[in-house]
Amino acid sequence: MASVAPDWTTDPFTQVTWGEGYIYGRYGDPENAWNIATKNSTCPIGSNGLPTECNGGYVISGLG
8 A cells, every 4th residue: 555655554545556556456446346255255145235234344355
């Protein structure tokens, strides 16, 4: 995150900017990232399209 700005530990805007860059760089766009995440989810997908809680937290694999 330091590649975006030196205030990466305290500025949410810097963190979001870094995250967007990661998503676009690795997956092309947020929709593709979501499709990969939900396809590889270790938790069932609920009726709202979101992974359901699994073992006390949301567990999504395949994003690394």
